[in-house]
Amino acid sequence: MFTIGDFASLGxxxxxxxxxxxxxxxxxxxxxxxxxxxRYYTADQLGRLNRVIALKDLGLTLAQVRAILDDAVDLVELRGMLRLRRAQLEAQLAADTARLSSVEARLHMIETEGRMTSQDVVIKKIPPIRVAELSEVARSYDGADIGPVLTPLYPELFRRLETAGVNPAGPALAWYDRAEDGDGVVVHAGVGIEEGLAxxxxxxxxxxxxITAATTIHHGSMDTADRSLQVLARWIEENDWRPDGYARELYVKYWPEEADKGVTELQLPVRRV
Structure with missing residues (x-):
């Protein structure tokens, strides 16, 4: 048997x-x-101690842990509970990582206020375009909420188009609408297709x-697109235009595995003041 000190070290x-x-x-x-x-403990008691710690890490109270253990939760059930918790933690980690990127982007914007780049802004008449699209609702227009919703839509969109035998006829794009109930933003992932295809x-x-849009080319990851949107906002204000909705994003060059090499045309709908 082990003293309480030795058992604590082992566990x-x-x-x-x-x-x-x-x-x-x-x-x-x-x-x-x-x-x-x-107090003295045996090696066999390490198994119960490990279960106590595992269940506690699932967020259960000690009273709940005791009730579960006394009811003899088997290894299969415990493994399933731990895998579920692992999935929850992984999802939380991904969300926190995305939010951290958003915070860093906004911090950079604040630090560079007053010395924004002189990106070219061009007013364009964007013609109508027929697109195939999938959509989901994001919690907000913040990059940390948009990215995890938008990114998975494209592989699924292209998979479905390939199954249907439909070839894209242009670069991918994204656009946004306010949700009908006012809670969140509808995120659209689309790609141009042949005219007349119904x-x-x-x-x-x-x-x-x-649309009539104020446009600029954004280089790099979309995590930093707010910088280019701020350039657009200042140009619009200084040239007597007014924004008329969310910006469209036309992905001229984009590779998910090399997002920092992306080239995106931001198209912000505008109207005269």
């Missing part, structure tokens, strides 16, 4: 934690010296209307 927990688990009946020692009161398998076919 990578504190002695104080083991004493607490003993006091609530969650993990009593295998034996207690009647004279000294010293259907493209199990994806929607729509015609985007002609």
């Amino acid at each position: 990578r927990v504190s002695v104080r934690m083991l004493r607490h688990y003993d006091s609530i009946g969650l993990l009593p020692p295998a034996a207690v010296d009647p004279h000294s009161g010293y 259907a493209a398998g199990d994806v929607a076919v729509v015609e985007l209307p002609a």
Whole structure:
């Protein structure tokens, strides 16, 4: 048997934690010296300790952990619970990583205020375009919310078009609308297709209307697109135009694995003041 100190080291927990688990009946020692009161544990008890820690990491209270263990959760069930928790943590990590990128982009914008680049802004008449598209709703227009929703839509869109035997007729693009209930933003992932094509398998076919847009070329990852949008905003304000909706994004060159090499034309609908 092991002393409480040795058992704590083997289980990578504190002695104080083991004493607490003993006091609530969650993990009593295998034996207690009647004279000294010293607690002793066996190697077999490491299995229960590992289950206690694993279940606690799932977010369960110690009372819930005790109820589950006393009801003899088997290894298969425990493995399933841990895999679910792992998936939840991975999703949270991905969301936090995206939000960190968004924070860094906005921090850079703040740090470069007053010394923005002189990107060329051009007013263009964008003609109507027929596109095949898939859409989902994002929580907000913030890059950290848009990216995880938009990015997976393109592989699925191209997969469905290939299945339907429809060939894209232009670069991919994205555009946005306010959700009808006002809660979030509708994210559209599209690609141009042949004029007159009324259907493209199990994806929607729509015609985007002609717009007058203030345009600029954004180089690099879309995580930093807010910088270019700020250039557009300043140019619009200084030249007596007014924005008329969300910007379209035309992906002139884009590789998901090399996002920093991307070339995107931002097309912000505008009208005269």
